[in-house]
Amino acid sequence: MSEPLLDAQSLRKSFGRTEALRGASLSVATGEVVAITGPSGSGKSTLFLCAAGVLRPESGRVTYNGQLLDDLDEADRSRLRRRDFGLVLQFGQLVPELTAVQNVALPLLLDRHDKAESFTAARGWLERLDALDLADARPGEMSGGESQRVAIARALVSGPRVIFADEPTGALDTVNSERVLQVLLQVARETSASLVLVTHENRVAAAADREVVLRDGCNEQHVDA
Amino acid sequence: MCTVWTMAIGHVLLGILERGAAHGYDLKRIHDERFPSAKPLAFGQVYTTLAKLAKDDLVEVAETHQGGGPERTTYAITEAGAESLREWLAATESAGPYTADELVRKTVTSLLRGTDTRAFLQRQRNTHLAVMRDLVAAQVDATTAAASIEIDHTIFHLDADLRWLETAAERVAADRTRTA
Numbered sequence: 001m002s003e004p005l006l007d008a009q010s011l012r013k014s015f016g017r018t019e020a021l022r023g024a025s026l027s028v029a030t031g032e033v034v035a036i037t038g039p040s041g042s043g044k045s046t047l048f049l050c051a052a053g054v055l056r057p058e059s060g061r062v063t064y065n066g067q068l069l070d071d072l073d074e075a076d077r078s079r080l081r082r083r084d085f086g087l088v089l090q091f092g093q094l095v096p097e098l099t100a101v102q103n104v105a106l107p108l109l110l111d112r113h114d115k116a117e118s119f120t121a122a123r124g125w126l127e128r129l130d131a132l133d134l135a136d137a138r139p140g141e142m143s144g145g146e147s148q149r150v151a152i153a154r155a156l157v158s159g160p161r162v163i164f165a166d167e168p169t170g171a172l173d174t175v176n177s178e179r180v181l182q183v184l185l186q187v188a189r190e191t192s193a194s195l196v197l198v199t200h201e202n203r204v205a206a207a208a209d210r211e212v213v214l215r216d217g218c219n220e221q222h223v224d225a
Numbered sequence: 226m227c228t229v230w231t232m233a234i235g236h237v238l239l240g241i242l243e244r245g246a247a248h249g250y251d252l253k254r255i256h257d258e259r260f261p262s263a264k265p266l267a268f269g270q271v272y273t274t275l276a277k278l279a280k281d282d283l284v285e286v287a288e289t290h291q292g293g294g295p296e297r298t299t300y301a302i303t304e305a306g307a308e309s310l311r312e313w314l315a316a317t318e319s320a321g322p323y324t325a326d327e328l329v330r331k332t333v334t335s336l337l338r339g340t341d342t343r344a345f346l347q348r349q350r351n352t353h354l355a356v357m358r359d360l361v362a363a364q365v366d367a368t369t370a371a372a373s374i375e376i377d378h379t380i381f382h383l384d385a386d387l388r389w390l391e392t393a394a395e396r397v398a399a400d401r402t403r404t405a
Contacts, residue, residue, distance in 0.1 A: 039391070039395060174377070178364065178365075182365060202353075202354065202357055202383070202384050202387040202388070203357065203361055203380065203384065205354060206354045206355075206357035206358040206360075206361050207358065207361055211354065213347070215398065220347065221344075221347075
């Protein structure tokens, strides 16, 4: 494999006495779709959050585009997450007080983009995700599938190079799950973005180019098909 | 078991004939199009089934055409056939039993003789995932609800197998920890 765009090596991370990661690794090439799978409590989400620069591992290294994330201060890490990474979490995690279009525009507004342009871009992504009619709705007024599409629009509005999605279809029925997965795959393909999916769903894992299986905070030994 | 399967094929053919009379070749073609994940019907199987349906008065010969080529018999569904089809569609199917297949036998045998079962289970998962990948792609291309439903059925069964493989790997890992 050529130089990975994102490379997390030998990560260790504990929460209290619980060792969530015990040397887990994850490499992602440009445009690659990688599924992180494994049983509950195997460290999938912790690896995902460390790789996305949300959590700091106690040891090991995470590099993005050749840059060691540990060398960045908190402001630079936040900027990186807003500009280069797009995060989709299982339950959308939208800001409940804001409308859909305000939620989607938020990363651009935080990055001090022009207000009108930010809202135009937000509406464009909502339209793309077949959710423009939800523009003025608040998260409490949306179904699970609708808020997940809005959350995806928000993750994509900055044109991320890596899309991180933690159980993006976990709360959805089969048909909505298929729809959300296809949107993520299609956008990743069209924009040459990498896509990192945490999932316990085999359908989602099957859609990935490669599967990284975790068990007890470590990578399951790789077995060729 | 064989009789049940033959009758299911018979009723599928009745379902096709209910939309209009057809000859054996068309029945085979339509069946194979409707059920792409099923084994394609052999011509012999179609004609044997039609003969049985005719004997039971569920279909009748509508027309026999003999041109330059082989004789072609067109079959039509009878009123008794339509009634039998309605009964078949209304009756629920039994849930299982799910007998141990080759995969289960191999895993259990491997575990009991101390082979590296986890590596086998992971390889098997990769094989299942590859088929799942093709089906998920086929699902995206499916244009009708009937086609989607047919693909869903295989996907859900594969998914059940994959969950079983994951659980088996879990149990093997737990067993190894316990006996270490």
